[in-house]
Amino acid sequence: MRSYNQYCAVAKALDVVGDRWTLLVVRELLLQGPCRYTDLQRGLPGIATNLLSERLRELEDHGLVQREEAPPPVATTLYVLTPDGRELEPVLRALGRFGTRFIPSPTGDEAFRSHWLAFPVSEFLRDGDPEAPPATLEIHIGDQPAVIEVGRGEVSVRLGTVPAPDLVLEGDGPTVLGLLSGMLEATDARRRGLRAQGSTALLRRLEWS
């Protein structure tokens, strides 16, 4: 990217991360941790491969990403955020908070990856009943299932499943997120194809701010 050439920290930041795709590459590394090249491609549907390699090189040049040669049996290169790179998390969080207002457009043809849930869940969801025993909620939206764990006042997400979830939700992105955020009633969600199995009372425990 051509530099803005301004003696201003915002402009300097944009000189470094203002290119198209750059911040989304960082999003992937923040959410997924160390990634192989193809992990990144899967998390960035639509990116051209030449751009991905170019962005990674630029991020490396700026000291935000490090390339690590994984030892056998993996024997591949892993991309990892440096401590400096991890300091982009507040930027990503601020962007996510701002961007939620543009989400509700229900076009439906958009790509979805389950790990993208991690930001909104940790930003907006609260455990409304910290005294109650921990509970788990399994979500099936797109590529992979994810688990939301709630208990002791904390809410967290991770990819994967759990042996005996208290509730399983299955549906498309807008519907599941609408239900989680309380913007959608259970009956409306069901009308939009949501399938729920287990204790839907768990939903009332989650508080969206």
Next chain:
Amino acid sequence: MRSYNQYCAVAKALDVVGDRWTLLVVRELLLQGPCRYTDLQRGLPGIATNLLSERLRELEDHGLVQREEAPPPVATTLYVLTPDGRELEPVLRALGRFGTRFIPSPTGDEAFRSHWLAFPVSEFLRDGDPEAPPATLEIHIGDQPAVIEVGRGEVSVRLGTVPAPDLVLEGDGPTVLGLLSGMLEATDARRRGLRAQGSTALLRRLEWS
């Protein structure tokens, strides 16, 4: 900008404000308040005029900027951030905080506008002696003088001058900011062309975090 087409708030935010220059236009409106077209041009050295008008139209289309027809005698259009647009401030602050690490490169040929100081000053400077009487510090760097007011634990900046400042600093951007942030000693700053008039003890009252 072409949409990333991802069901993710960060991607949505970047769909809206990820274009080149867009966030800097918002920076100007946040720092300067309502702006005429030419105010924006002055605050955005290097922008092509067609891009500025295009960005303003896009921001308007997304509901982040409003066009207001100022009544005579001004009789010009003013650009103002909407409440939604003002919610980009956390994004700009996060970017500024991240971008400071890329500032020290002292190339020297960069554009500078005094109002750009507002973010770093309000983010990083603290009044180290809240009990002491309020004091004022006038800064002459580039285009216009600015005033830093410190007192009662608060630090603020505004453009303009003050009748009897306790201290006047004159020099280039890196030097003055280096002095304010404590990264530069007074003698080093003087060697780099800084001219100070008044009570330099005031500098020790300012704390940089």
Next chain:
DNA sequence: CGGCATCCTCTTTGATACTG
């Protein structure tokens, strides 16, 4: 002047194909 629109050139992006 303030507020753009147009034209032209140059750079960046996106899509696809190909390679060690």
Next chain:
DNA sequence: CAGTATCAAAGAGGATGCCG
């Protein structure tokens, strides 16, 4: 798997012209 090479299309940058 991890990229590089190629090329058409879109976007950015710069100059200039127009109009109230």
